[in-house]
Amino acid sequence: MSNQSSQPSPVAPLAARERLMTEPDLGAGNFLDHAIAVNPHRAVPFAYSHHTDHRGAVVLRGHSLLDLAVLRDRYAAWYHANGVRPGEPVAVVIGEGLEPLLHFLALTALGAVPALVNDAMRHDVMVRYLNHVGVVGVVADDTTRLAAAYRQDPQRRPRFLALAAEVQAFDADASGGLPEVYPYRHAADDVVALIHSSGTTGTPKSTMLAHRQFWDGKQPRMVRFPAEPYDRLMSLMPHTHAGGLSYFLTATLLGLPTVVMADWRRSVVEPVMEAFRPTMVASFPRTFVELATGELPVKGAAKVHSWFNTGDSAHYGHIRRLVRLGERPAGLIRPWLLPSEKAEQPALPGSQFVDGLGSSEMGMALFGQVTTPESVRDDRCVGMPLEVVRRAAVLDADGEEVPDGVVGLLAVDTPSRTPGYWNNARLTSSFELAGYWLTGDVARRDTEGRFYHLDRTVDVIDTTSGPVYSLPIEEVLLADCADLVRDCSVVGVPGAVGGGQLPIAVVQLQAEAEDVRAEDVLEAANKALAGAGLAALAAVRIARTVEEFPLGPTGKVLKRELRTRFATLFTGQ
Incomplete structure (x- = not known):
């Protein structure tokens, strides 16, 4: 060295x-x-x-x-x-x-x-x-x-x-x-x-x-x-x-x-x-999942005061373990993702996790939420937009803003957005609506201006009872079933004819829970989901090999492959 x-x-x-x-x-x-x-x-x-x-x-x-x-x-x-x-x-x-x-x-x-x-x-x-x-x-x-x-x-x-x-x-x-x-x-x-x-x-x-x-x-x-x-x-x-x-x-x-x-x-x-x-x-979350699993990296993270995540927002179940590590020095500047504030805070044990929602198309993380050991849990909150964002909104399919609390399409107006897609003007125009750039996410905004990231638009599960969002379900599995679930991915698959889609979870088990049955995970998951007021899972499948939990080149779970793999789970075809 x-x-x-x-x-x-x-x-x-x-x-x-x-x-x-x-x-x-x-x-x-x-x-x-x-x-x-x-x-x-x-x-x-x-x-x-x-x-x-x-x-x-x-x-x-x-x-x-x-x-x-x-x-x-x-x-x-x-x-x-x-x-x-x-x-x-x-x-x-x-x-x-x-x-x-x-x-x-x-x-x-x-x-x-x-x-x-x-x-x-x-x-x-x-x-x-x-x-x-x-x-x-x-x-x-x-x-x-x-x-x-x-x-x-x-x-x-x-x-x-x-x-x-x-x-x-x-x-x-x-x-x-x-x-x-x-x-x-x-x-x-x-x-x-x-x-x-x-x-x-x-x-x-x-x-x-x-x-x-x-x-x-x-x-x-x-x-x-x-x-x-x-x-x-x-x-x-x-x-x-x-x-x-x-x-x-x-x-x-x-x-x-x-x-x-x-x-x-x-x-x-x-x-x-x-x-x-x-x-x-x-x-990206891929490394944070590994660092938060099993024995924590106490020695390597001894001086860490900030963890920065960009891309798909990370999960509280992993974040809460990471922020136990490290130390926050006196006078640490508040995260750059947030409006300019310098809190003259004292030295504190533990670290802060800055969860940024961004993409290559957005040009950077445009929303930021900070979690510390003292934070109150607030599932799927990605905070407020940065100063560079001229406007951030939740829109309906016609480009009209929906009321606070209503789920819609996340949209931003910002000079940091991409000029578009190379050699594909039609694809570029498909992401432009009413003067905004559509991020490809569904979200809601609360009355205080905080945004909540619920899903990618292509991953929303269309059940007969209405849309179900996969990310809040994953949040509960990872935080409230942490003794069983190491990582997971929730997708929608076809139900019986006329039955719409049904949500299922593909889970990786914790090392100490390797012998647990899928039925036991399903029971624990649905109990936790009922307590959180979320839709129940129709099934759980356990991924025991790398191939059964497919990741893309950047380490993200390939939900499209899981949808295809389990497409006939309930149709019997």
Whole structure:
């Protein structure tokens, strides 16, 4: 492990961060250069990669802003030598960690458009996605299966399929160098990245991120994101999601020491936590589920004061265990997701969990709810919208606002929203209604302006008694049946003819409950659901293998696959 304690802090001075907030040309395509320009600690390592040595010890390698620029320029010279020009999409199919972010920096410095692809995506789906995007080239850890697929359809083959190792080994000095105008000067609406959806609800969509749009709304982080000399961020956000780019952009501009994780599994994460000693951990729920299960990671989380979740909101059953860990230092700045408030609080045991509801399309987490050990449980609350949101509403199908307390379509009007979907104007327009962007969620708002996230629109269960929402049911199973249920997913499947859909739960059991029968879980679940005033489950199925609890490339449960698997459960067909 590198000696971090002897290094001066790489965090940019407050005056430099305030300057970044008002810089008119700053955006997602040039944030590294702006960080170098204002941060006097530009030569101090802040971005850490990790690996395990031959003895099993964690090794952390730090990179400064200047180090990142050198690597970026070398990679950019390779892309330029291979004919990549401004506006051209290039696929980056590289495993998680710092490496794919270097390719993002290189391609945006040329004005090209990196299409960041999760390397766990099924190859047939990946080829269809790349063909839709129209990439001019692909850089991947392994090109074998992609090359084989393109041999079946050579007319669609991109100009180059190259190994990431080839780019790493490139001798930039022997090449033709970089363009005369470099780095590229982006216009505000230039597309700087393509982010595919998780695929949990169908074929991945290609969300565009624009230079200025992806910076809009993040300016307050320059003064509100915790960045004391002792602060350290562990980022488990995938680079193929806007969340991964968002945290990397934030950390780079702040100069915040950050380890960019190459694996989200607890077996890898916990040893790195113990070596890096983060004060903040940012992740999708997938890692939080593992960290909250079984014996808690007390040593690795000893200094954690904040857990940040973005994407689908996490569940209270897991959150309440995590906030027991760590410590909140005196004067901790209230979370950056919330309106500007600095509570001069004393040092407190435990941590805070900041649950942000966001997506690549929203550009960032636009709602935020904070849970601490002292918080009162408030299932599915995602709080109030951020300042960047001009309007947030719950709409009916005609675009009219529904009264508070009534469930409808969650919609936002914000400059942080995506320009749309690449090569698909019709799909883009389908998410626009009455001047709002539809997030794809169903929600309700209470009389105090707090929003409650109930389901994805495609996952609502249409029973003969009315719609049933899967997320509140999952909340109860995970919090009130925690002695039995480790994780779960609730879906609707067809009932008998004329019987509408019926809700069922597919559950993973706690280790100490491995011998429990599905009937016992169903009885316990329906008792808890009745107490919460929620619909009863028609059945429970226990997932005892990985295959029985299918996850997408980003670790989200594939509900569409569960619906198909259990489609005939009650029809007898």
